[in-house]
Amino acid sequence: MPLPHSVPAAPTPVVGTISVKLDVNGTEHTLQIDPRVTLLDALREYIGLTGTKKGCDHGQCGACTVLVDGHRINSCLALAASYEGEQIVTIEGLADGEDLHPMQAAFIQHDGFQCGYCTPGQIVSAVGLLAEGHAETDADIREQMSGNICRCGAYLNILAAIREVRDNALTHQNSEVR
Structure with a gap:
């Protein structure tokens, strides 16, 4: 029986979801997500990296800042699917x-x-x-x-x-x- 917060090894396709591969802190994660999931929510809710914070959820406070290919972005404003194949670094990866x-x-x-x-x-x-x-x-x-x-x-x-x-x-x- 999986732990309550574990991420399944192979996501099961669900109607209305897409498969996304994210390279986060040097580890590839394959997620089955709604296409509207933000990068912030993918990191926190699907991958379990909770160091990146949800502050304002409007891109105004910077609590959700991550690096994508070395550039700073507000992950609350970014759709996770848009960052497939790019290198994402969170506070946990520094x-x-x-x-x-x-x-x-x-x-x-x-x-x-x-x-x-x-x-x-x-x-x-x-x-x-x-x-x-x-x-x-x-x-x-x-x-x-x-x-x-x-x-x-x-x-x-x-x-x-x-x-x-x-x-x-x-x-x-x-x-x-x-």
């Missing part, structure tokens, strides 16, 4: 086993969270921001992170965490050039 991603470690070090609800989206968005190369100044970081809302107001600590990871990456790049 760490390397027990080793935290540098951004996760910086958020902890700088206390970049209070209640923690927005934290997964903030961290994933920050990782995408740095990968996009849009974080040259504090003003750039503030502007590029403006789609991620923190109701607790931990913005100064979030900025410090992003700045630290950016500066460490720049230092590392400069030492490789020499």
Whole structure:
């Protein structure tokens, strides 16, 4: 008997559903879903990755931010079927086993969270921001992170965490050039 929250190995086709293969955090998941299922709901309800949060469900708060092929998206506004064959990374996919991603470690070090609800989206968005190369100044970081809302107001600590990871990456790049 399957566990209550287990995902069946082979989805059974149901009238009105489609089969979708999603590559999430390096693992392929074959889902049998209604074509209207959002990527957020596919991640949370079908795959069981609940780190990505449902905040406003209107693309205005950023709690649902994930990376698709390295670009930040609001997964609450995206249909899961649209992302078949693309690489999706959630907060659960950032760490390397027990080793935290540098951004996760910086958020902890700088206390970049209070209640923690927005934290997964903030961290994933920050990782995408740095990968996009849009974080040259504090003003750039503030502007590029403006789609991620923190109701607790931990913005100064979030900025410090992003700045630290950016500066460490720049230092590392400069030492490789020499």
